[in-house]
Amino acid sequence: MAEAKASRLKTRPLSPHLQIYKPMLTxxxxxxxxxxxxxxxxxxxxxxxxxxxxxxGPNAYAALQWFMETWLGRLVLFGYTWAxxxxxxxxxxxxxxxxxxxxxxxxxxxxxxxTLVGSIVLTILLWIVGYLIMGGIR
Amino acid sequence: xxxxxxxSLRTPLGNVRYLGSAHSGTRAFWRQRxxxxxxxxLTIAVVxxxxxxxxxxxxxxxxxxxxxxxxxxxxxxxFSTVYHxxxxxxxxxxxxxxxxxxxxxxxxxxxxxxxxxxxxxVFAILKLSFGL
Numbered sequence: 472m473a474e475a476k477a478s479r480l481k482t483r484p485l486s487p488h489l490q491i492y493k494p495m496l497t498x499x500x501x502x503x504x505x506x507x508x509x510x511x512x513x514x515x516x517x518x519x520x521x522x523x524x525x526x527x528g529p530n531a532y533a534a535l536q537w538f539m540e541t542w543l544g545r546l547v548l549f550g551y552t553w554a555x556x557x558x559x560x561x562x563x564x565x566x567x568x569x570x571x572x573x574x575x576x577x578x579x580x581x582x583x584x585x586t587l588v589g590s591i592v593l594t595i596l597l598w599i600v601g602y603l604i605m606g607g608i609r
Numbered sequence: 610x611x612x613x614x615x616x617s618l619r620t621p622l623g624n625v626r627y628l629g630s631a632h633s634g635t636r637a638f639w640r641q642r643x644x645x646x647x648x649x650x651l652t653i654a655v656v657x658x659x660x661x662x663x664x665x666x667x668x669x670x671x672x673x674x675x676x677x678x679x680x681x682x683x684x685x686x687x688f689s690t691v692y693h694x695x696x697x698x699x700x701x702x703x704x705x706x707x708x709x710x711x712x713x714x715x716x717x718x719x720x721x722x723x724x725x726x727x728x729x730x731v732f733a734i735l736k737l738s739f740g741l
Binding site for chain 1: 642645646648649652656660661663667668670683690691694697698701726729730732733734736737
């Protein structure tokens with residue numbers, strides 16, 4: 472009896488997972504929010520490196536500046552910028568939901584689209600301003 | 610999983626209600642929201658600080674990062690962000706790791722990593738401020 476029950480429990484399908492759902496924008500933005508959160512968790516090492524290098528001295532700071540001049544450094548920083556902005560906008564979206572607003576079908580879609588488009592536009596704008604501050608593309 | 614004994618009069622629902630997968634109630638959930646609200650203005654401020662330092666040499670960066678208002682904003686940002694990321698990674702680990710031993714190893718690693726990152730950043734900011 473117990474054995475039969477155990478084998479039945481083992482083979483019975485449990486809660487349906489991601490692969491059976493049709494991908495939707497709201498779902499993708501939810502997944503991306505978690506991925507960007509995990510990326511930022513490790514990305515903070517870049518910020519800590521910057522602070523520690525500044526505190527350590529000119530040589531350590533020069534090493535950081537050298538890395539940031541490379542294409543890999545630029546790519547990492549660009550990804551970090553986008554992840555930060557996307558996670559922040561996604562977070563604001565979650566705070567709106569926490570307050571009890573924005574659950575309608577149109578509002579959900581609009582918020583998801585705004586998170587995606589807003590994060591891309593703001594990231595590019597920040598980088599344009601960044602290059603302007605640095606005096607043109609180098 | 611729960612502490613239910615055969616003689617307990619508590620129902621299975623009563624044992625797990627309000628506890629969630631962390632088995633510690635809603636405190637973590639609330640602090641995740643609290644730090645997220647704090648992170649919005651703090652992140653904007655830190656982005657402005659970083660952008661104002663782009664392309665500057667080491668001496669200028671040390672002077673600006675070590676100034677009192679900038680250092681205080683950086684410290685607030687580090688406290689709020691490290692707490693937020695510590696809680697966030699804890700949720701991810703609890704969601705995806707079902708092997709008890711590995712779950713605890715990673716939960717401990719999460720705490721160690723967050724503490725190390727936070728302490729290194731705080732030490733660097735204080736050193737820049739006090740010019741030691």
